Amino acid sequence: MIEVKETSRHTMLDKAINRAKERHTSPLMSMTKKIRPTDPLAFFEAAKKLSMDRTFWSSTAEDFCIAGVGSAFDVKAETDRVEQAEISWKKLRHDAVIHNPYETPGTGLLALGGMSFDPAKRQSLLWKNFPQLALTVPAFMLTKQGNTCYLTINIQVQENDHPLQLERKLQQMEAVLMGASGDLPKGAHIEAQQEVAPGEWKETVKFAAESIQQQHAEKIVLARELQVKLTDQAAISAVLNKLIETQPNSYVFAFERNGDCFVGASPERLVKQETDTILSTCLAGTASRGNTKKQDTEIADNLLHDEKNRREHDFVVKMIRQSMAHYCTDITIPDEPVIYPLKNLQHLYTPVTATLLDGYSIFDIVEKLHPTPALGGVPRDESLAFIRRHEALDRGWYGAPVGWLDSNQNGEFAVAIRSGLIRGDQASLFAGCGIVKDSDPETEYDETNIKFKPMLSVLGG
Numbered sequence: 001m002i003e004v005k006e007t008s009r010h011t012m013l014d015k016a017i018n019r020a021k022e023r024h025t026s027p028l029m030s031m032t033k034k035i036r037p038t039d040p041l042a043f044f045e046a047a048k049k050l051s052m053d054r055t056f057w058s059s060t061a062e063d064f065c066i067a068g069v070g071s072a073f074d075v076k077a078e079t080d081r082v083e084q085a086e087i088s089w090k091k092l093r094h095d096a097v098i099h100n101p102y103e104t105p106g107t108g109l110l111a112l113g114g115m116s117f118d119p120a121k122r123q124s125l126l127w128k129n130f131p132q133l134a135l136t137v138p139a140f141m142l143t144k145q146g147n148t149c150y151l152t153i154n155i156q157v158q159e160n161d162h163p164l165q166l167e168r169k170l171q172q173m174e175a176v177l178m179g180a181s182g183d184l185p186k187g188a189h190i191e192a193q194q195e196v197a198p199g200e201w202k203e204t205v206k207f208a209a210e211s212i213q214q215q216h217a218e219k220i221v222l223a224r225e226l227q228v229k230l231t232d233q234a235a236i237s238a239v240l241n242k243l244i245e246t247q248p249n250s251y252v253f254a255f256e257r258n259g260d261c262f263v264g265a266s267p268e269r270l271v272k273q274e275t276d277t278i279l280s281t282c283l284a285g286t287a288s289r290g291n292t293k294k295q296d297t298e299i300a301d302n303l304l305h306d307e308k309n310r311r312e313h314d315f316v317v318k319m320i321r322q323s324m325a326h327y328c329t330d331i332t333i334p335d336e337p338v339i340y341p342l343k344n345l346q347h348l349y350t351p352v353t354a355t356l357l358d359g360y361s362i363f364d365i366v367e368k369l370h371p372t373p374a375l376g377g378v379p380r381d382e383s384l385a386f387i388r389r390h391e392a393l394d395r396g397w398y399g400a401p402v403g404w405l406d407s408n409q410n411g412e413f414a415v416a417i418r419s420g421l422i423r424g425d426q427a428s429l430f431a432g433c434g435i436v437k438d439s440d441p442e443t444e445y446d447e448t449n450i451k452f453k454p455m456l457s458v459l460g461g
């Protein structure tokens with residue numbers, strides 16, 4: 001049983017202001033308390049009243065959820081983005097005045113966010129609100145683990161701040177968020193949808209397969225875009241609610257920046273850290289679900305023995321094993337993949353466990369693993385060059401790491417697939433697939449259509 005020492009917010013604010021004076025910095029005050037069971041989506045929706053950007057992360061397999069409101073601090077980086085982000089994060093942690101007696105993973109000082117797929121690709125207007133890397137420390141954050149809820153409040157203080165004034169401001173905002181009714185707005189519907197240049201995409205798939213046959217690469221992942229017009233502004237809380245309900249075994253996420261929101265339900269864990277325990281996932285190789293149990297098992301069995309899909313999958317396993325070896329020991333990877341069933345698809349799946357060596361962090365692992373051959377290809381440089389040159393879209397944050405990390409060496413990042421960027425009453429959805437030497441453009445096209453389904457259906461398609 002953890003003994004919780006009462007500490008007032010006023011005392012903590014005082015402490016942080018004193019630290020600001022001593023160190024001539026603007027430290028964060030971060031304070032966590034247990035609260036009554038609260039619906040994270042109601043909390044998320046209530047933030048609309050405060051006109052603040054929101055962040056959301058949920059692991060549907062683990063009944064774990066983080067809902068963030070506003071930003072007490074944004075870790076942003078453009079060049080050498082992961083290295084720079086780690087430097088900023090370490091400084092922030094070092095200066096912060098933290099009160100978190102629970103130390104439950106996902107509580108306390110924590111940042112959530114993501115990064116772009118390829119920092120070398122010129123950014124389009126579509127993604128103008130999404131920097132190369134941005135991790136947000138929410139001003140208010142609700143963490144729900146099973147039925148236990150925690151509220152963390154973060155605020156950046158200056159040496160001239162007055163604790164009473166800050167305290168009043170926080171109290172007012174907390175009352176708005178905690179007084180939420182729990183009713184989520186009704187979602188909009190899809191009015192029209194348009195595939196972006198499907199014919200050209202199939203041509204690019206053909207060309208990629210030919211390049212692979214000519215040994216320019218072994219695997220190249222190609223993505224495409226589907227544009228959607230909604231009847232009204234999308235209600236992000238309703239979208240998240242439907243994703244949670246319909247997508248088991250997934251990470252449901254939302255990152256709102258200046259009102260634009262990147263949302264998705266990804267089945268693909270990139271890395272999870274619990275102090276020195278590291279988990280990763282190899283997910284590549286895809287088939288549809290069957291209409292009956294018998295058909296489903298047959299499809300799964302074929303997938304497990306299909307040479308093309310196994311090859312696609314093995315590229316990922318090999319690369320993750322090699323990458324992990326830089327920062328981890330005790331790397332354990334089963335010899336054979338198993339089936340990972342989702343609502344609309346099934347994948348080949350191989351879990352990876354390892355122990356993180358001293359002196360390394362989740363930043364190192366994210367940097368090393370991204371992009372795995374499930375999103376880039378093999379070899380990495382050649383496949384990325386092909387994508388940069390021939391893929392007719394800006395992936396933005398699609399296909400890149402999104403997730404969170406806390407100040408107690410816990411965190412989790414997923415690969416942001418099965419996702420889309422929602423801007424008011426418009427959305428751009430993204431889906432891709434691994435191309436190998438014997439890929440058929442029509443089959444790959446059909447596969448991407450199924451991969452659009454989770455997002456399309458929650459948008460009312």
Ligand SMILES: C=C(O[C@H]1C=CC=C(C(=O)O)[C@@H]1O)C(=O)O
Nearest residue numbers: 284285286374417431432433434
């Ligand atoms: C690129 C995507 O999926 C990747 C992840 C799992 C299986 C994949 C495949 O079988 O092609 C892809 O590599 C996507 O969903 O947009």
